[in-house]
Amino acid sequence: MSESVLKSLSGPVVLLGAGKMGGAMLEGWLKLGLPADKAVVLDPNLPAETAAALAGRGVLVNPALASLPAPAVLLLAVKPQVAPEALPPVAPLVRAGTVVVSIMAGRTLGTMAGILGAQAAIVRAIPNTPAAIGRGVSVAVAGPTVTAAQRELATALLGAIGIVEWIGDEALMDAATAVSGSGPAYAFLLAEVLAQAGVAAGLPAELSARIARATVSGAGALMDQSDLPAATLRQNVTSPGGTTAAALAVLMDAGKGFGPLMVEAVAAATKRGKELAG
Numbered sequence: 001m002s003e004s005v006l007k008s009l010s011g012p013v014v015l016l017g018a019g020k021m022g023g024a025m026l027e028g029w030l031k032l033g034l035p036a037d038k039a040v041v042l043d044p045n046l047p048a049e050t051a052a053a054l055a056g057r058g059v060l061v062n063p064a065l066a067s068l069p070a071p072a073v074l075l076l077a078v079k080p081q082v083a084p085e086a087l088p089p090v091a092p093l094v095r096a097g098t099v100v101v102s103i104m105a106g107r108t109l110g111t112m113a114g115i116l117g118a119q120a121a122i123v124r125a126i127p128n129t130p131a132a133i134g135r136g137v138s139v140a141v142a143g144p145t146v147t148a149a150q151r152e153l154a155t156a157l158l159g160a161i162g163i164v165e166w167i168g169d170e171a172l173m174d175a176a177t178a179v180s181g182s183g184p185a186y187a188f189l190l191a192e193v194l195a196q197a198g199v200a201a202g203l204p205a206e207l208s209a210r211i212a213r214a215t216v217s218g219a220g221a222l223m224d225q226s227d228l229p230a231a232t233l234r235q236n237v238t239s240p241g242g243t244t245a246a247a248l249a250v251l252m253d254a255g256k257g258f259g260p261l262m263v264e265a266v267a268a269a270t271k272r273g274k275e276l277a278g
């Protein structure tokens, strides 16, 4: 479904901000069949070699805005902090039929409608970086003017880079951002600190880094391929009275273990999302 939608768009996909997340999404779409000549990148500070590589593949890079046909999709992938300067220049691109997909953390549908116009069809979404390998998670909420067909288009676009979860209540977006948007960083941090803990326990640093990284990614892959709940997979590692049980007694401490620490971390990220709303 995604593939045919991407090949039959009524106009270009315009990407505002071709950084880590926007760039990963564009790559996913190009891989899935978005014709390169239907992709437009607007990013004034793009490194020359990145711009040349995109242009070499047929992507239109930083064209004059007035020369562009009505976009089918405008993806807002700049940092939330630069939205007040970055969005007004692209507001004239938004026509009837254009679906605006914002992936900016914190920035609300209301704020974006205030800049792009009350009639703009805006989807606010939070993807995550495993999108780069088609394994992203996107949580999305549609603004009041988004039609069923536009929502389907947004589903296809976000579905091209992973799974999509629609929510009806925008107030949940900051918490979703804290869990799935930021979540990959928590998993990578786990690999980092596990490696450091291995060194503290006497392992050579490079060996510790290799086995910690492979363990975190292997556990993720096992969870991916299993139907068992995460708790059961954890229990399957935990021999009664064994080594894992000793470690988990520390990590699952009700007062200072992983659980309360993660609650605190997700609350901090959620709070920051609300601050970024502006």
Ligand SMILES: NC(=O)c1ccc[n+]([C@@H]2O[C@H](COP(=O)([O-])OP(=O)(O)OC[C@H]3O[C@@H](n4cnc5c(N)ncnc54)[C@H](OP(=O)(O)O)[C@@H]3O)[C@@H](O)[C@H]2O)c1
Pocket (backbone or CB within 6 Å): 016, 017, 018, 019, 020, 021, 022, 023, 042, 043, 044, 045, 046, 077, 078, 079, 080, 082, 085, 086, 103, 104, 105, 126, 127, 128, 129, 181, 182
């Ligand atoms: N990274 C993630 O995991 C993730 C996940 C979900 C959502 N997001 C959201 O995605 C957005 C981008 O995040 P990111 O991590 O991809 O950041 P990033 O790598 O910094 O990408 C933003 C890009 O926008 C460019 N830019 C700055 N001002 C611009 C302007 N006026 N017009 C066009 N482009 C401009 C930046 O250039 P300079 O570097 O020169 O400023 C950069 O290339 C943020 O709003 C973030 O909340 C990110």
